[in-house]
Amino acid sequence: MTELLTEGVPPLTTPLDPARYDRFRTGFHAVTGFGQRLLAARLVAVDALPAPGGTVGVEQLRDRFGVLPQYDRLCHALLDILDRAGYLRRAGDRFEVTDRIPEVTGLAADGVAAAEADRLREAYPEVAGYLPLLTTCQARLVEVLDGRVPANEVLFPGGSADLVSAVYRDNVQLDFFNQLCAERVQSHVRQFLQRYPRGYAEVLEVGAGTGGTTGPVLAALGEWADRLRYLYTDVGPVFLRLARRQFGAGRPYLDFARYNVEGSPDDQGFEPHSVDVVLASNVLHATERMASTLVNCHRLLKPGGILVVNEMTRRLDYNTLTFGLAEGWWRYADDEARIPYSPLLDGPGWRAALEQAGFTGVELHGVPVVDPVEQVQSLVVATATGRH
Numbered sequence: 001m002t003e004l005l006t007e008g009v010p011p012l013t014t015p016l017d018p019a020r021y022d023r024f025r026t027g028f029h030a031v032t033g034f035g036q037r038l039l040a041a042r043l044v045a046v047d048a049l050p051a052p053g054g055t056v057g058v059e060q061l062r063d064r065f066g067v068l069p070q071y072d073r074l075c076h077a078l079l080d081i082l083d084r085a086g087y088l089r090r091a092g093d094r095f096e097v098t099d100r101i102p103e104v105t106g107l108a109a110d111g112v113a114a115a116e117a118d119r120l121r122e123a124y125p126e127v128a129g130y131l132p133l134l135t136t137c138q139a140r141l142v143e144v145l146d147g148r149v150p151a152n153e154v155l156f157p158g159g160s161a162d163l164v165s166a167v168y169r170d171n172v173q174l175d176f177f178n179q180l181c182a183e184r185v186q187s188h189v190r191q192f193l194q195r196y197p198r199g200y201a202e203v204l205e206v207g208a209g210t211g212g213t214t215g216p217v218l219a220a221l222g223e224w225a226d227r228l229r230y231l232y233t234d235v236g237p238v239f240l241r242l243a244r245r246q247f248g249a250g251r252p253y254l255d256f257a258r259y260n261v262e263g264s265p266d267d268q269g270f271e272p273h274s275v276d277v278v279l280a281s282n283v284l285h286a287t288e289r290m291a292s293t294l295v296n297c298h299r300l301l302k303p304g305g306i307l308v309v310n311e312m313t314r315r316l317d318y319n320t321l322t323f324g325l326a327e328g329w330w331r332y333a334d335d336e337a338r339i340p341y342s343p344l345l346d347g348p349g350w351r352a353a354l355e356q357a358g359f360t361g362v363e364l365h366g367v368p369v370v371d372p373v374e375q376v377q378s379l380v381v382a383t384a385t386g387r388h
């Protein structure tokens, strides 16, 4: 049974192996420490940090490396990581280098970092998929900051998604949340079709991308194939072409369309208030203004329809050190709604933003055994009210 963080809604029952999840959490903690050490080592290796006792600030990084303006927030976030990790100590608006910095000397050398990554891979197989992306991103950090190499070339070398896909493969946490999405969508569709025996359930997935969440959701909806319409959307047309090949065969209820959730559905050919479930997995954080994104989602929904959001709800240094290299990670324009140094919202932040956009009955689901405020990922569900 999942931890139910909201009163009055039946808990979901997607299982999670506690021992496996515990090993995952321990391993992820070790990977995070490695990432922090790699960052410190990389900055020492390029002479960005003075000797212990000296001070550094974002301006020095900016001037020393000609950091692109779009990475200003990333620089602040990186110094914040080193502060929390104990390699720097905040001193006003600058940071003093601590005497722990010699601990990381030499780690930036390729062979040394690779050996440490190998050791972690063996010790913590549950998180092995996180390591190649981390070591690659940290090795190329300065070239990305100063614009010599586009971040996309580091995250998707030669257009390949292998580095990023490795993070998602056999990931106990991500698998659990995808399954949780499937269970929650299924329960709403079941309820709707029982109430309207001649009706069709309409599901619209936003930012479906490579379909990591779509697969489990479609499997959970299989028994209603003849009473279902599933619209697979993304802002990127390439994803739609690939998805048609991957999911299209034998599913006449599945359709594909381009949709940018930052824009009104009316302007993009979608009928307002026509959908029973809007599903958005790991996409909404990437939008510029959460308030208008949520209003757009609300407009798609029938009154009583639900928005199902699968999102990270805590800032993780791992994400800053990897996905943080992508300009898109920092494009949000509503800092007050986000967790500091990240594009993410926490549980209370989601609740407030959803209620502001006209939703009600906000549910927050997380993993069992983890404290509500420590949920790294959450399933957030909210019900649309009237037509506006």
Ligand SMILES: C[S@@+](CC[C@H](N)C(=O)[O-])C[C@H]1O[C@@H](n2cnc3c(N)ncnc32)[C@H](O)[C@@H]1O
Binding pocket: 206, 207, 208, 209, 210, 211, 212, 213, 233, 234, 235, 236, 239, 259, 260, 261, 262, 280, 281, 282, 283, 286, 287
């Ligand atoms: C991190 S991927 C998540 C993909 C998929 N939902 C999953 O969880 O496996 C984010 C996806 O959101 C899409 N996306 C980003 N901004 C968007 C927007 N404004 N409207 C619609 N889709 C967007 C991207 O093209 C990408 O496919």
